[in-house]
Amino acid sequence: MSYWDHRRPVRRARSVDEESIARDCVDLLDEGGLQALTIRAAARRLGIAAPSLYTRVDSVSDLADLALDAALGDxxxxxxxxxxxxxxxxxxxxxxxxxxxxxxxxxxxxxxxxxxxxxxxxxxxxxxxxxxxxxxxxxxxxxxxxxxxxxxxxxxxxxxxxxxxxxxxxxxxxxxxxxxxxxxxxxxxxxxxxxxxxxxxxxxxxxxxxxxxxxxxx
CATH class of the missing domain: 1.10.357.10 (Tetracycline Repressor, domain 2)
Structure with a gap:
């Protein structure tokens, strides 16, 4: 199941946005390949704690889905x-x-x-x-x-x-x-x-x- 099948609603105005997650993950992947993409690495790039990122995604596979689509869109x-x-x-x-x-x-x-x-x-x-x-x-x-x-x-x-x-x-x-x-x-x-x-x-x-x-x- 892809990220797009279970997108989570944003419950807080200050929650990290989907676009920022996607673009930072594209940068991680372009720099280090698939092995560079982890929840911790993405959270660190975004300047948030890993648990905060889990309010938007379920797994690193969701991050990859977001990055794939963002790279194509950009x-x-x-x-x-x-x-x-x-x-x-x-x-x-x-x-x-x-x-x-x-x-x-x-x-x-x-x-x-x-x-x-x-x-x-x-x-x-x-x-x-x-x-x-x-x-x-x-x-x-x-x-x-x-x-x-x-x-x-x-x-x-x-x-x-x-x-x-x-x-x-x-x-x-x-x-x-x-x-x-x-x-x-x-x-x-x-x-x-x-x-x-x-x-x-x-x-x-x-x-x-x-x-x-x-x-x-x-």
């Missing part, structure tokens, strides 16, 4: 993408956001994102997929966001993947292709993956036919 590029971009641009913006905040992938892996900013992102994605003719837009959205999250998690390893040799005695085809490949661009790889997933998803055949027709008309 990202101006994400706000623009949600308002203006089509599927590919929206997903690339989300990938860049996750690379900027690596801890976010860990939080998403533990609990479904249910904060308002996360829900607006999800709403925009599924709405675009519905408009694009996907016969199962929710399943397609899950596949695409899982691709984005996985790409963000592995982005830091791209350079070492290109530099690390492959033993041709064990994997001859892989070794041959690897030796000929140029240094991978993780963002280009993501874009190729998005296109491949969308083309293979229900409705993808119709999209391909439309693109071909549009190209012929041009």
């Amino acid at each position: 990202d101006a590029d994400m706000a623009r993408a949600v308002a203006e971009e089509e599927v590919e641009g929206l997903l690339v913006a989300y990938y860049r956001h996750l690379v900027l905040h690596p801890w976010a992938c860990q939080v998403i892996a533990m609990r479904p994102p249910r904060g308002p900013h996360c829900l607006r992102l999800s709403e925009r994605l599924v709405a675009l997929l519905v408009e694009g003719g996907a016969s199962d837009p929710l399943e397609t959205a899950y596949a695409l966001t899982n691709l984005v999250i996985g790409s963000a998690v592995t982005s830091a390893a791209v350079a070492s993947e290109s530099a690390s040799p492959v033993d041709p005695a064990v994997a001859p085809t892989y070794a041959r292709l690897h030796a000929r490949s140029r240094s991978a661009d993780p963002e280009q790889t993501l874009v190729a993956g998005i296109a491949a997933l969308r083309n293979r998803s229900p409705g993808g055949e119709a999209r391909r036919a439309k693109r071909l027709a549009d190209n012929d008309d041009g």
